[in-house]
Amino acid sequence: MTESTALEVANVSHRFGSRAALSDVSLSVVRGRFTALLGPNGAGKTTLFSVITRLYANQDGRVSILGHALDREPSRALARLGVVFQARTLDTDLTVAQNLLYHASLHGMTRRAAKERIQTLLTRVGLLDRRDDKVRTLSGGQSRRIEIARSLIHGPRLLLLDEPTVGLDLESRADIVAIVRALVREEGLSVLWATHIFEEIEAGDAAIVLHKGRVVARGTAGSIAQGTESLEAAFRRLVAEPAKQAA
Amino acid sequence: MSKTLAPAPVDKPVTHLGRLDAVGYLICLGGIVRRELLRFFNQKERFFSALVRPLVWLFIFAAGFRNTLGVSIEPPYQTYVLYEVYVVPGLAVMIQLFNGMQSSLSMVYDREVGSMKVLLTSPYPRWLLLLAKLIAGVTVSVVQAYAFLAIAWFWELDIPTIGYVAALPAFIAAGLMLGSIGLLLSSMVKQLENFASVMNFVIFPMFFASSALYPLWRIRESSESLYLICMANPFTHAVQLVRFALYGQFAPVACAVVLGTTLAFFTLAVVAYDPGRGIMARRGGPAGDPA
Numbered sequence A: 001m002t003e004s005t006a007l008e009v010a011n012v013s014h015r016f017g018s019r020a021a022l023s024d025v026s027l028s029v030v031r032g033r034f035t036a037l038l039g040p041n042g043a044g045k046t047t048l049f050s051v052i053t054r055l056y057a058n059q060d061g062r063v064s065i066l067g068h069a070l071d072r073e074p075s076r077a078l079a080r081l082g083v084v085f086q087a088r089t090l091d092t093d094l095t096v097a098q099n100l101l102y103h104a105s106l107h108g109m110t111r112r113a114a115k116e117r118i119q120t121l122l123t124r125v126g127l128l129d130r131r132d133d134k135v136r137t138l139s140g141g142q143s144r145r146i147e148i149a150r151s152l153i154h155g156p157r158l159l160l161l162d163e164p165t166v167g168l169d170l171e172s173r174a175d176i177v178a179i180v181r182a183l184v185r186e187e188g189l190s191v192l193w194a195t196h197i198f199e200e201i202e203a204g205d206a207a208i209v210l211h212k213g214r215v216v217a218r219g220t221a222g223s224i225a226q227g228t229e230s231l232e233a234a235f236r237r238l239v240a241e242p243a244k245q246a247a
Numbered sequence B: 001m002s003k004t005l006a007p008a009p010v011d012k013p014v015t016h017l018g019r020l021d022a023v024g025y026l027i028c029l030g031g032i033v034r035r036e037l038l039r040f041f042n043q044k045e046r047f048f049s050a051l052v053r054p055l056v057w058l059f060i061f062a063a064g065f066r067n068t069l070g071v072s073i074e075p076p077y078q079t080y081v082l083y084e085v086y087v088v089p090g091l092a093v094m095i096q097l098f099n100g101m102q103s104s105l106s107m108v109y110d111r112e113v114g115s116m117k118v119l120l121t122s123p124y125p126r127w128l129l130l131l132a133k134l135i136a137g138v139t140v141s142v143v144q145a146y147a148f149l150a151i152a153w154f155w156e157l158d159i160p161t162i163g164y165v166a167a168l169p170a171f172i173a174a175g176l177m178l179g180s181i182g183l184l185l186s187s188m189v190k191q192l193e194n195f196a197s198v199m200n201f202v203i204f205p206m207f208f209a210s211s212a213l214y215p216l217w218r219i220r221e222s223s224e225s226l227y228l229i230c231m232a233n234p235f236t237h238a239v240q241l242v243r244f245a246l247y248g249q250f251a252p253v254a255c256a257v258v259l260g261t262t263l264a265f266f267t268l269a270v271v272a273y274d275p276g277r278g279i280m281a282r283r284g285g286p287a288g289d290p291a
Helices: A045-052 A074-079 A096-105 A111-124 A142-154 A169-185 A221-225 A232-238 B024-043 B044-064 B081-111 B115-120 B126-155 B161-188 B192-208 B217-222 B224-232 B236-246 B252-273 B281-284
Strands: A004-014 A019-030 A034-038 A059-063 A081-084 A156-163 A190-195 A206-211 A214-220
Touching: A004 A045, A004 A074, A004 A190, A004 A221, A019 A059, A019 A190, A019 A206, A034 A169, A034 A232, A045 A059, A045 A156, A045 A190, A045 B161, A059 A232, A059 B236, A074 A081, A081 A142, A096 A111, A096 B024, A096 B115, A096 B224, A111 A142, A111 A156, A142 A156, A142 A169, A156 A169, A169 A190, A169 B217, A169 B224, A206 A221, A206 A232, A214 B081, A221 B024, B024 B044, B024 B126, B081 B115, B081 B126, B081 B161, B081 B192, B081 B236, B115 B126, B126 B161, B126 B252, B161 B192, B161 B252, B161 B281, B192 B236
Parallel strands: A034 A190, A034 A206, A081 A156, A156 A190
Antiparallel strands: A004 A019, A004 A059, A206 A214
16 A cells, blocks of 8 residues: 555455355555446445445455555544445434534544534535434435535545435536535545446546456546547446456 | 535645544444434334333233232332232333333344444444443433333332432343343344344243243242243343332342343344454345445
């Protein structure tokens, strides 16, 4: 792992009984960059996120977050990581502020520091006026923005987002993408963004294609598209071929 | 772009804002307990329904059996007591039994809706997160048990005032034990729908095969093996611990069984929720997770 790496996944394999969900997966996220993790449903993206977030133990291989090995220093590694899960994970019976304060306490933040940070982050996601509303009164897009604010409360330097725009309308999707890209540009946040929506990826983004639990391509989105075809066409070609380990 | 989006303030990059020391542990513990209490107060019907069950037992069942089930003198009682008086400690601990299982059910629900993931990605050790959940559940169950005792007070229970104070640690110990059993169960139950079997195979046998509703010497008269089952049931000891404490007495054997059972089940729950060794890891992760 070099100084410039925010996340390093080296030779990670994961099995559920006899079924291999991840096979010898290696990838890295460069600090301060937006990295897209592309893969069809069932490719292993969520399993990979579960291993990186330590929901599943790392059965084989290594994971390091900002230089902290997940198996040796889990607390330090998780403290520097923010996550937006695929499923909605806010407590709908509580208010926005109560949800965010709860999350801040899970990271050992004092109430005063948490309140200041909540103010800043709700302003950033444009929902300060919904601070005291119950989450159940928010739209899907607004809930997602709150989840992004929540994932940033403790000041992580690496943000994982697992298909964060699934089920959202076009405008909400654009909002979410814009917020996260601004975080990368203005705060130097490192982002790993799992998706299968190609419009969310720019040609200069780092991209990794996962298929049947294996990395089948990596590089910039533009290089994967190979100049002539679109990223979507390249992706379809890659997942149509038998899975093979990228060189 | 949406008009609701404010111009992004340019912040300096922040470093981790939380504390990973002992103060951080306490903040985390307090935050989890606070959230559980908020959820509890948002579900007022849960509080009242938890009270209705033992009150029905007390006011209808116990009143009906008053004349057929007299209870002779046995410790901690000094005199012959009415059946209603006898069942009150058992019914109070029954509230805690249901509460422990309710907490367990809410853990399974949290797992299904995904909020368990948020909890488990906290940088603090799993045992601390589970302990916080346990403490939150116990706090709620103790409040419920005392609310029941407050209503039952009108039933001429003759519990000495000191008994209400002395029973507090007993209720806490009983709550910790039943909550720990619930925690372990929550790691084993894969789906919310399976919870009906927990009712059938855990709650009812624990409650009925205990000293909650009838003194054990009566059970022994009818069946020695059933008596031994009741004695092996940790719920019996939780009831006895509270029963003695309510009359200002200490039951050392019951206390040892309750604390030992708590330690055993809590340890097993921590192992079960460990990402490497636990049941969750072996069976393929939380229910409903896509690959």
